[in-house]
Amino acid sequence: MGWASGPSSQNPGDRVIFARQPRRLASTRIERSPPVSHALRDVPYMGVIFVVAEASKLGFENGHPDWCNLGQGQPEVGEMAGAPERIHSVELLPEDHAYGPLGGTPELCAAVAQHYNRLYRQGKSPYGPENVSIAQGGRLALSRTMAALAPINVGYQLPDYTAYEDMLELHMARTSAYPVRTSEAEGFRLTAERYERAVIDAGLSSFVVSNPCNPTGAVISGDELQRFVSISREQNCTLLLDEFYSHFIYSKNADGSWGPGDRPVSAAASIDDVENDPVLLFDGLTKNHRYPGWRMGWVVGPSKMIDTIGRVASAMDGGPSRIAQRAALAALKAEVADQETDAVREVFAAKRNLMVESLSAMGVRFASEPASTFYVWGCLDGLPEPLNDSMTFFRRALEHKVMTVPGTFFDINPGKRRSGRSPYEQWMRFSFGPPMDNLAMGLERLTAMVAAAR
Numbered sequence: 001m002g003w004a005s006g007p008s009s010q011n012p013g014d015r016v017i018f019a020r021q022p023r024r025l026a027s028t029r030i031e032r033s034p035p036v037s038h039a040l041r042d043v044p045y046m047g048v049i050f051v052v053a054e055a056s057k058l059g060f061e062n063g064h065p066d067w068c069n070l071g072q073g074q075p076e077v078g079e080m081a082g083a084p085e086r087i088h089s090v091e092l093l094p095e096d097h098a099y100g101p102l103g104g105t106p107e108l109c110a111a112v113a114q115h116y117n118r119l120y121r122q123g124k125s126p127y128g129p130e131n132v133s134i135a136q137g138g139r140l141a142l143s144r145t146m147a148a149l150a151p152i153n154v155g156y157q158l159p160d161y162t163a164y165e166d167m168l169e170l171h172m173a174r175t176s177a178y179p180v181r182t183s184e185a186e187g188f189r190l191t192a193e194r195y196e197r198a199v200i201d202a203g204l205s206s207f208v209v210s211n212p213c214n215p216t217g218a219v220i221s222g223d224e225l226q227r228f229v230s231i232s233r234e235q236n237c238t239l240l241l242d243e244f245y246s247h248f249i250y251s252k253n254a255d256g257s258w259g260p261g262d263r264p265v266s267a268a269a270s271i272d273d274v275e276n277d278p279v280l281l282f283d284g285l286t287k288n289h290r291y292p293g294w295r296m297g298w299v300v301g302p303s304k305m306i307d308t309i310g311r312v313a314s315a316m317d318g319g320p321s322r323i324a325q326r327a328a329l330a331a332l333k334a335e336v337a338d339q340e341t342d343a344v345r346e347v348f349a350a351k352r353n354l355m356v357e358s359l360s361a362m363g364v365r366f367a368s369e370p371a372s373t374f375y376v377w378g379c380l381d382g383l384p385e386p387l388n389d390s391m392t393f394f395r396r397a398l399e400h401k402v403m404t405v406p407g408t409f410f411d412i413n414p415g416k417r418r419s420g421r422s423p424y425e426q427w428m429r430f431s432f433g434p435p436m437d438n439l440a441m442g443l444e445r446l447t448a449m450v451a452a453a454r
């Protein structure tokens with residue numbers, strides 16, 4: 001099955017076993033118990049799920065006050081300085097008991113279109129409700145779209161969001177997945193030049209990329225983002241731009257310090273023709289509005305594509321909950337959304353600075369200065385052995401009740417078609433999603449752990 005075998009590093013009785021030699025990509029280094037039936041395929045273990053499973057064995061539970069989840073993929077969800085009060089209730093109406101429209105209620109589609117027009121398309125042709133499809137979460141919006149792809153070549157960047165691995169793999173009978181590895185020298189940022197070269201050389205008809213990027217925090221913006229849109233139009237390559245972290249933007253002040261960026265970043269501002277530019281934008285309430293549990297995601301793009309994606313939903317999921325959509329209307333009211341996004345950049349910029357300072361002091365280095373998301377992608381090669389290996393660092397940090405995510409999980413490998421060592425064995429994703437006090441506690445513990453190893 002391509003699973004790793006060999007001596008386990010610890011807990012030989014556990015279901016998840018790590019081989020020290022030979023080293024392989026993360027997804028092939030996890031051994032599971034034999035399947036009950038061969039009817040099920042080997043579903044890849046997403047990094048964050050693995051991290052939580054391992055931490056749970058040591059007593060972790062969500063919200064446990066003594067654990068610091070610096071592996072977490074969600075922003076803090078409670079009341080936050082400067083943010084509007086959290087939405088606590090939603091009315092249930094008689095029509096909520098019935099199925100709703102597959103692509104979302106007309107009211108929410110209109111509110112999402114209006115949100116984009118207000119933020120990014122002043123003085124430009126507007127998006128309408130027909131340009132929006134709502135799904136129960138961002139992953140479902142992406143999955144529906146990938147399920148709608150024709151038999152084509154699809155590009156993706158490395159490293160990128162772990163969930164793309166299985167989404168791409170599921171459709172490999174029809175589509176071919178083509179990786180573009182970003183370079184450390186370029187801060188792991190996909191450049192327009194690399195994008196164009198890949199589209200032409202590999203004959204790509206679509207490309208999926210998170211921007212801002214999970215895990216690296218790299219962000220493509222301004223003229224370069226405009227270039228991506230132009231290349232997509234010129235080459236007729238449908239760009240699937242995952243903008244789930246578009247409000248978490250930080251920028252450098254004149255004195256060299258870092259603070260909140262002044263505005264969210266979206267390719268919506270660079271689209272010429274909302275009906276013909278082949279760009280699909282993905283976002284939702286999960287990160288930017290801090291409601292991951294509501295499962296509200298959407299895709300925005302040309303109405304013909306939106307219509308096709310909506311049809312996929314009829315077999316896949318049956319459309320989103322009207323109840324969650326009614327709650328989403330309250331979160332997207334202009335004054336609520338704007339106050340939230342301003343607060344998010346302000347509060348998270350302070351947490352970003354604390355994390356960057358603490359990790360730098362420990363000896364973690366970065367390919368570029370973290371400019372977005374709530375993740376820091378750091379290299380451990382300056383840490384004392386054995387903490388300079390991300391899997392060992394991860395295990396040791398768990399002993400201190402701190403969770404992190406080893407970089408190899410982001411070396412996504414649809415269909416396990418690539419073998420060999422991952423270049424991210426010394427890279428780690430650290431999350432500053434948790435509230436400041438919990439974050440500070442986690443960083444103090446990591447500092448002490450590294451200091452003890454020197």
Ligand SMILES: Cc1ncc(COP(=O)(O)O)c(C=O)c1O
Nearest residue numbers: 073137138139161210214244286
């Ligand atoms: C890059 C990226 N896109 C999309 C999502 C989708 O989130 P959800 O399905 O929870 O709405 C996530 C969540 O971790 C993400 O990191």
